[in-house]
Amino acid sequence: MKIFRPLILLILPALAILGCDRSKSTAAAKSRLQLFAFSSYIPQEAIDGFTRETGIPIDYEVYPTNEAMLQKLSANPDHYDVIQPSDYMVEHLVARHMLAPLDPHQLPHLENILGEFRGLPFDPGNQFSVPYMAGTVGIVVNSDKIKAPIRGYKDVFQEKYKGRIVVVDDPREMVTWALETAGIPINDVTPQTLARVKPTLVEWVKLKNIYNSDDPKPPLLSDDRDLGVIYCGDAAALWQENHKFKYVLPAEGAHRFIDNLCIPAGSKHKAEAMAFIDYILRPEVSKMISDKFPYTNPNGAARKLLSKDQLDNPASYPPGSAKLEIFRAIGKASVDLQDMMSEIRHAD
Amino acid sequence: MSRETPITSAGSLSRPAWRGWSLFAILAGWLILFVVLPTLILLVYSFFRGGNGEVEPAFTFANYAKCFRAPYPAVFGWSLAYAALTTALCALIGYPVAFYIGRSSPARRNRLLMLIMIPFATSFLIRTYAWMTLLSHDGLVMYLLRVTHLIPLIFPENLQLLYTNGSVLIVLVYSYLPFMILPIYGSVEKLDESLIEAAADLGAGPFRAFTGVIFPLTLPGVAAGALMVFVPAVAMFAVTTLMSGGNIRLIGDEIEFQCLEGGNLPFGSALGMILLAMFVLSFFLFMRRGAGAKADMMR
Numbered sequence: 122m123k124i125f126r127p128l129i130l131l132i133l134p135a136l137a138i139l140g141c142d143r144s145k146s147t148a149a150a151k152s153r154l155q156l157f158a159f160s161s162y163i164p165q166e167a168i169d170g171f172t173r174e175t176g177i178p179i180d181y182e183v184y185p186t187n188e189a190m191l192q193k194l195s196a197n198p199d200h201y202d203v204i205q206p207s208d209y210m211v212e213h214l215v216a217r218h219m220l221a222p223l224d225p226h227q228l229p230h231l232e233n234i235l236g237e238f239r240g241l242p243f244d245p246g247n248q249f250s251v252p253y254m255a256g257t258v259g260i261v262v263n264s265d266k267i268k269a270p271i272r273g274y275k276d277v278f279q280e281k282y283k284g285r286i287v288v289v290d291d292p293r294e295m296v297t298w299a300l301e302t303a304g305i306p307i308n309d310v311t312p313q314t315l316a317r318v319k320p321t322l323v324e325w326v327k328l329k330n331i332y333n334s335d336d337p338k339p340p341l342l343s344d345d346r347d348l349g350v351i352y353c354g355d356a357a358a359l360w361q362e363n364h365k366f367k368y369v370l371p372a373e374g375a376h377r378f379i380d381n382l383c384i385p386a387g388s389k390h391k392a393e394a395m396a397f398i399d400y401i402l403r404p405e406v407s408k409m410i411s412d413k414f415p416y417t418n419p420n421g422a423a424r425k426l427l428s429k430d431q432l433d434n435p436a437s438y439p440p441g442s443a444k445l446e447i448f449r450a451i452g453k454a455s456v457d458l459q460d461m462m463s464e465i466r467h468a469d
Numbered sequence: 470m471s472r473e474t475p476i477t478s479a480g481s482l483s484r485p486a487w488r489g490w491s492l493f494a495i496l497a498g499w500l501i502l503f504v505v506l507p508t509l510i511l512l513v514y515s516f517f518r519g520g521n522g523e524v525e526p527a528f529t530f531a532n533y534a535k536c537f538r539a540p541y542p543a544v545f546g547w548s549l550a551y552a553a554l555t556t557a558l559c560a561l562i563g564y565p566v567a568f569y570i571g572r573s574s575p576a577r578r579n580r581l582l583m584l585i586m587i588p589f590a591t592s593f594l595i596r597t598y599a600w601m602t603l604l605s606h607d608g609l610v611m612y613l614l615r616v617t618h619l620i621p622l623i624f625p626e627n628l629q630l631l632y633t634n635g636s637v638l639i640v641l642v643y644s645y646l647p648f649m650i651l652p653i654y655g656s657v658e659k660l661d662e663s664l665i666e667a668a669a670d671l672g673a674g675p676f677r678a679f680t681g682v683i684f685p686l687t688l689p690g691v692a693a694g695a696l697m698v699f700v701p702a703v704a705m706f707a708v709t710t711l712m713s714g715g716n717i718r719l720i721g722d723e724i725e726f727q728c729l730e731g732g733n734l735p736f737g738s739a740l741g742m743i744l745l746a747m748f749v750l751s752f753f754l755f756m757r758r759g760a761g762a763k764a765d766m767m768r
Binding site for chain 2: 186287
């Protein structure tokens with residue numbers, strides 16, 4: 122003990138000096154690419170592959186939602202090099218001049234992106250964003266347990282399924298399903314439309330649903346729950362595990378999302394960031410993502426590399442033509458929406 | 470009792486001022502850097518305008534006003550209720566355990582204490598996930614209930630253990646039990662044997678000796694344990710959402726949601742500041758009552 126105290130006194134300042142020295146030298150020596158993306162969405166092999174090829178190390182920082190990303194990006198506008206905003210967040214970031222325009226000449230693999238994923242309303246000229254993965258939020262049914270036909274939200278949120286449902290934990294998602302049920306366009310979020318769907322939501326919340334966005338699979342796999350309204354990537358993984366998990370796009374209409382790769386306006390490594398985005402666009406890299414996270418791959422060349430089983434997965438590539446809607450930026454209305462959902466969920 | 474300590478440390482304390490101050494400086498520096506400064510940053514943020522992932526520097530009391538509108542007062546209330554229930558259950562379960570350990574032979578005592586401490590070697594979240602697998606529909610507990618035929622006989626067929634209020638409470642009590650056992654053990658171990666013998670000599674039966682002598686003497690341990698369980702339990706998060714499947718959202722979960730997913734750092738900060746104020750207030754009340762109780766005992 123007696124020896125320890127002076128030792129600690131000696132070591133602490135030494136560590137502090139070492140710490141300062143290291144941070145300075147790394148910043149000067151090698152540029153590291155700061156990747157800021159959703160958690161469990163980019164396979165580690167893809168990241169390692171880029172570093173192996175270019176020698177550029179990547180720091181991969183994760184965020185749970187677009188709003189959390191915006192908060193951190195606003196606080197450190199020049200820290201991140203590649204971010205992964207969803208459709209409506211791209212629109213918002215473009216409006217706030219927070220994204221750097223992309224140079225198509227540095228993205229030769231951009232042509233792999235299928236036509237239906239280009240020129241979408243949130244970035245009409247694809248000046249600022251490249252689609253990474255797309256998908257829908259739909260219904261997953263354990264067909265061994267649930268025999269009644271499930272076609273839409275109305276069939277899921279019934280009294281007889283109380284304590285049997287798992288849903289995505291995102292206030293805007295649940296409000297969207299209620300809007301679809303009421304036949305209101307999902308981007309028409311105003312105090313009036315919120316008031317109209319509130320009674321429906323109160324009923325739905327009373328059903329003792331599990332709320333989980335990170336990983337809604339365990340309660341379905343363990344039979345703790347039989348129905349879900351979840352991201353198609355999770356539904357596709359469930360289907361791979363057991364074909365009894367059927368995916369249904371709600372008859373009332375479903376939310377379609379497109380997650381993108383973008384470069385923040387303040388990025389200090391734009392050329393490297395562009396190289397990374399083009400690397401992700403390569404068919405074999407994009408296939409790697411589909412193998413691990415079976416969302417809808419917008420990359421036509423990569424789809425050609427997928428197995429028949431992957432392409433037949435109804436959650437990744439749903440057959441038929443359902444009504445799909447993309448989120449638009451709704452501004453301050455999102456605070457009203459969140460407050461209303463907090464109130465409903467705590468009231469229960 | 471601890472007569473040895475002053476003798477051995479007397480030599481090294483030849484220049485107490487220098488060493489003392491430098492050790493204190495490390496502690497103070499640590500506290501300022503990682504407690505005081507972050508709290509001040511939160512305080513500043515709590516007056517900003519936020520929401521939707523944006524933060525606008527401003528000076529507004531709107532966030533605090535919102536804390537006092539529905540549903541947030543109820544959320545604070547539920548957090549206090551869950552923490553109080555956790556504390557009570559921990560005391561009820563922990564006291565006999567601590568008493569047993571404290572009255573065992575020294576060798577056995579150390580082994581038992583080890584058993585209490587061992588779970589800390591594993592991450593707290595991993596232990597929570599372990600509980601989730603144990604309690605899930607196809608987990609071990611349900612399996613045992615089914616093989617022993619307790620499920621159709623005593624429990625209903627559609628029994629749900631996981632994702633209920635009960636499962637939240639189980640893990641809360643499980644997590645905080647050691648923090649109740651250790652301080653009570655400390656005071657049981659220090660019990661003066663002669664006082665108990667004196668009680669017996671004066672004709673007190675075992676029950677009377679416990680209520681009249683032993684329990685009052687170990688009360689400081691119970692009070693310390695209660696504080697160590699209650700305070701962190703109020704601000705508990707993650708476990709509640711995991712174990713209840715998001716059905717129970719206490720104040721800690723709400724703060725986490727507002728600061729991260731919800732993208733409303735200023736409002737989350739305001740909730741945090743109110744929670745902090747509640748802590749400070751309850752701590753002082755606790756200390757005053759503790760001091761009062763001590764004064765009563767002296768009299």
